[in-house]
Amino acid sequence: MWPVNRRAFLVAGSAAGVAALAGCGTLESRAIDIPPVLDDRPDAIYVPGHAEGMDMVGMDTVGDYAVALSYSYPHRFWTVTGDVRERTSIEDSDSIHLMATVWDAETGIVLPDVGVAVEITQDGSLVTEETIYAMLSQPMGVHHGANFPGLEDGETYAVAVRVGATASRPTGAFTGRFGEPATATFEFTFDESEMREIRFDRLDRGGERDALEPMSMDSVPTGVAAEPDELPGETATASAGDVRYVATVVEPPAGVDGAESYLAVSPRTRYNGYHLSRMGLTARLERDGESIAEAELTRTIDPDLGYHYGTALPDSTGELSIAVETPPQVARHEGYETAFFDVPTATLSV
Template sequence: MDRRSFLRAGSAGALAAVAGCLGGLETQSTRAPPLVEDRPDAVYYPTHLEGMEMVGMAESGDYAFGLMYSYPHRFWNINGSSGSMTPIGSDDDVHLMSAVWDPETGMILPDTGLTVEIYQGESLVSQEAIYPMLSQPMGFHYGANFGLDGDGDYRVVLSVGAMSTRRTGGFADRFGEPTTAEIPFTYSQSARDELMYRTLDNAGDPGAVEPMAMEMIPDSLAPSEDELPGTVRGAP
């Protein structure tokens, strides 16, 4: 099954195969160090960190979209309790990432079946249904590696389907219709290669890097205890 068919298979499949966009867990550019040897069966510091560039934002229908890019990444596909690594392809130029959220509440939205089309002029360069992903610095988002036709101006068309997730309260009658947004994207390899890249001396140690400040995109973090309603009974 290809990515487009998989992500349209429904929320159960989507939740069972959240990909690990390890741009902070385990990322890879052309300079990526080897994987941590004897990786612990726990959360651990990555081999390196990479920066990202904000491309732009758009709103359409009930949805807001943000588009970012970084170096091509290796990442893990998680299916149930098993995982497999997706390496960088020889033609991959960027790791394109998108966040989708409710502009009224700032709630990051899962299970949108997000599809990306990249055009240069009127020519279609690439088209993918991209993975739901988790990373230590970014939290939940969507992402995949893409090849481009060199430096230049592109336009990225982001499309979501009707969400199949059960929605209640103020969300009950929303996010039921598909919509499309378009964001222009100017790419140059030299600009990509200027993104931050830093190796970590404590790779493999238990722990995690701090979440990055997403100034224009809502955080996909759980609220603090002080912000939760009701009474907090304990913390794991």
């Protein structure tokens, strides 16, 4: 396990005063602590009514994976199944919100398509366990997380973070990697007074069409996608709703057989440029009004192309149309829960 400084994660940019967290009852039931969900939020990315910091538990490297574990107050968040969004509220029994970030230690590329489960034990006895959600947060970016009950103030626990094989296709130098599960282990003392000191800001910009800046997270990546000029090939960009696309056509990387060229499409969030994972995307390539190719894109992880959606193409150029068939199947913290639905088709030249 790597040593880290606690309280290293702070929300970039201060807002109105920090709310006091003393008192009884759950965080959600204390209106002075967490403002209600905004009534007039747009069907798009927006600034939430509050921002929270977090504390670090630690980092570990196991097998093909680097894993960071952090925590904050219990959170409300929204899960997405197909086109259906469902709110997960804070329960009276919730003690903490745990967050795991999983990435490739050599390249720093976050792996959003792995399965992650957390088991908390004390003296060998199970306290709680859960398969946690792939998530998207404005300050923290791409991670996995969930609320956990049953922790007692001052008690020390063993936390096992189990990482499964990636559902993305590994290509290039990643071919053959991220296929075996691994478990990172941590020791954590739950201290309610320390948790109450984690930064909590009310924001008077709530509801604006904008986003909070990413946190300063030391050596932990947030899942920000590469800039177009950092990708190989001639890139093209387009925006549709709150999705920004960067596309490039390159020689097929290792792991993609029987193709003359390869299309890589990287969708990312409008403001912070976070990878958008677990989507269903289709692409159609036309030239002179005639269809050259049409395909469902495959979720892929590559050291040079990053996390993207790709397909083999004939060796051609033309007008590319990208359509969202399924929105990102990730849980969202406030500010993202209304975004990325009903995304219009984007067109760009490649």
